[in-house]
Amino acid sequence: MTIDELDARLITLLTEEPRLGMLECSRRLGVARGTVQARLDRLIDRGVITGFGPDVSPAALGYHVTAFVSLEIRQVAGHDPVAHRLARIPEVLEVHTITGGSDLLCRVVARTNSDLQRVIDVIVDVQGVLRTNSIIALDTPVPYRVLPLVADVPRQEGRRPS
Amino acid sequence: MTIDELDARLITLLTEEPRLGMLECSRRLGVARGTVQARLDRLIDRGVITGFGPDVSPAALGYHVTAFVSLEIRQVAGHDPVAHRLARIPEVLEVHTITGGSDLLCRVVARTNSDLQRVIDVIVDVQGVLRTNSIIALDTPVPYRVLPLVADVPRQEGRRPS
DNA sequence: GGTGAAAGGTCATTAAG
DNA sequence: CTTAATGACCTTTCACC
Numbered sequence: 001m002t003i004d005e006l007d008a009r010l011i012t013l014l015t016e017e018p019r020l021g022m023l024e025c026s027r028r029l030g031v032a033r034g035t036v037q038a039r040l041d042r043l044i045d046r047g048v049i050t051g052f053g054p055d056v057s058p059a060a061l062g063y064h065v066t067a068f069v070s071l072e073i074r075q076v077a078g079h080d081p082v083a084h085r086l087a088r089i090p091e092v093l094e095v096h097t098i099t100g101g102s103d104l105l106c107r108v109v110a111r112t113n114s115d116l117q118r119v120i121d122v123i124v125d126v127q128g129v130l131r132t133n134s135i136i137a138l139d140t141p142v143p144y145r146v147l148p149l150v151a152d153v154p155r156q157e158g159r160r161p162s
Numbered sequence: 163m164t165i166d167e168l169d170a171r172l173i174t175l176l177t178e179e180p181r182l183g184m185l186e187c188s189r190r191l192g193v194a195r196g197t198v199q200a201r202l203d204r205l206i207d208r209g210v211i212t213g214f215g216p217d218v219s220p221a222a223l224g225y226h227v228t229a230f231v232s233l234e235i236r237q238v239a240g241h242d243p244v245a246h247r248l249a250r251i252p253e254v255l256e257v258h259t260i261t262g263g264s265d266l267l268c269r270v271v272a273r274t275n276s277d278l279q280r281v282i283d284v285i286v287d288v289q290g291v292l293r294t295n296s297i298i299a300l301d302t303p304v305p306y307r308v309l310p311l312v313a314d315v316p317r318q319e320g321r322r323p324s
Numbered sequence: 325g326g327t328g329a330a331a332g333g334t335c336a337t338t339a340a341g
Numbered sequence: 342c343t344t345a346a347t348g349a350c351c352t353t354t355c356a357c358c
Contacts, residue, residue, distance in 0.1 A: 002224060011216060018214035021331095021355050037356090047222040052180035052214055054173060056308045060209040061315050062164060068230075068260070068267065083303035090314040095304035098230070100297045105230065106304075109311070135262045141245035142257035142268075146218045149271070152252040153223050183330060194347045199332075 003048060005154040006031070010039055011049070015147055018052070058093070063109040065116050066137040069123060070102035072130045082128040089126075091119045102133065165210060167316040168193070172201055173211070177309055180214070220255070225271040227278050228299040231285060232264035234292045244290040251288075253281045264295065 003011075009029055014020065022040070026033040043049045058066070073082045083095050086106060094107035106123070110116035116134070124132055165173075171191055176182065184202075188195040205211045220228075235244045245257050248268060256269035268285070272278035278296070286294055 011218060015213075015215040018216070023355055033356095043216075047219055049216045050219050050222075051177075051217045053177040053217060054180070054211045055213045055215060056173060056312060057209055057212050058308060058311060060212075061311065063311065066258070068258075080303060087304045090310035092304065093308060093311070094306045095302070096228070096230075096299040097301045097303065098297050098299055105297070105299070107306070135260050135267070137258040137260055137267070139259045140257070141242060141259065142249045142254065144256045144269070146220060146255060148252035149220060149223065149225065149255070150218055184332085185330060195331090196333095196348080197346055200345080 001046075002157055003043070003150070003153055004157070006035075007039055007043060007048075008150050008154050010036065011043070011150050012147060058109045062111050063091070065110040065113060066140070067108045067110070067116055068135045068137065069106045069108050069120065070098070070133045070135075071104040071106065071123070072101075072132075073103045074128045074130055075103065076128070082126060085126045085128070086123065089119070089122055092123070108134075163208075164319055165205070165312070165315055166319070169201055169205060169210075170312050170316045172198065173205070173312050174309060220271045224273050225253070227272045227275060228302070229270045229272070229278055230297045230299065231268045231270050231282065232260070232295045232297075233266040233268065233285070234263075234294075235265045236290045236292055237265065238290070244288060247288045247290070248285065251281070251284055254285070270296075 006029065010025065013025060013028055020028075022036050023033050026036045029036065040049070071082075083097070083104065086092050086095050086104070091109050092106050093109060096105045097103065098105045108116070108119055108123075110119045113136075116136070120132055120134060123129060168191065172187065175187060175190060182190075184198050185195055188198045191198065202211070233244075245259070245266065248254050248257050248266070253271050254268050255271060258267045259265065260267045270278070270281055270285075272281045275298075278298070282294055282296060285291060
């Protein structure tokens with residue numbers, strides 16, 4: 001249940017040049033085209049690759065403010081109902097249930113700081129939300145990425161073959 | 163500097179069925195193929211779409227633990243040097259500079275809870291890091307998504323035409 | 325390995341801001 | 342007048358059998 005070095009190279013290649021065809025991939029990787037196709041299919045139905053969706057930048061859409069909002073909620077029948085209501089807010093990009101003093105952590109975007117106030121007001125109005133605490137992301141020196149992880153997996157396996 | 167309804171429909175379509183060709187897109191959207199291509203190109207070089215990379219699931223690679231680690235750092239000449247060093251750790255998927263009591267917020271993954279301890283140890287060893295505080299994400303009821311936001315932008319523009 | 329089907333580019337025409 | 346959409350044509354390239 002893991003990936004080998006060829007898989008890692010394939011993922012890396014596809015990440016760097018996503019619009020590459022299978023044939024081009026096979027040439028660059030130095031393997032047969034059928035191999036590439038088979039590897040890709042396996043990665044997809046093993047759930048390693050979940051999709052090829054276009055990556056959209058909220059900032060380019062005018063949402064220049066990112067914040068992490070932690071919520072305390074009324075804990076009745078699980079956290080799910082609150083999370084479900086939060087999911088209906090477009091500016092809420094992500095929700096986690098967490099350990100520590102708070103119950104939920106949301107990643108939120110807004111057009112401006114005062115727009116963030118509006119979004120937070122919407123969140124506070126969600127039934128079951130008791131308190132919020134917001135932290136603004138001023139800058140993102142390391143944007144989300146998984147490539148280093150992908151490249152690392154085969155090396156770890158190499159050291160400790162399962 | 164925003165997107166219209168056709169752009170939103172195109173992004174939505176491509177997100178739901180990423181392996182669609184331009185021709186198929188044009189058919190589904192009811193516009194000419196050249197239009198789809200032109201729109202896509204414009205979205206890409208306006209920075210709205212940043213890439214088509216394969217979405218990799220860390221969980222499928224064996225990294226079942228996600229945590230948010232906030233750091234206090236020695237504030238010398240900017241936060242950049244520390245962030246730069248953090249970027250060399252594969253398990254660190256994301257780094258933000260933030261407001262509030264801490265200076266940096268990292269999204270981190272690990273194979274297990276005790277593996278998380280190892281990763282945190284690596285982070286603590288980074289030069290300039292004074293203190294860490296970790297919050298584990300137990301569950302993710304709303305995984306990262308931008309589609310609702312994308313669908314919302316044209317509607318907002320429609321209401322308040324610029 | 326061959327074949328049908330797209331991608332990707334250019335162009336002239338037309339429409340709309 | 343500028344910008345965008347359209348349909349037509351063409352060549353290269355790929356996906357599938």
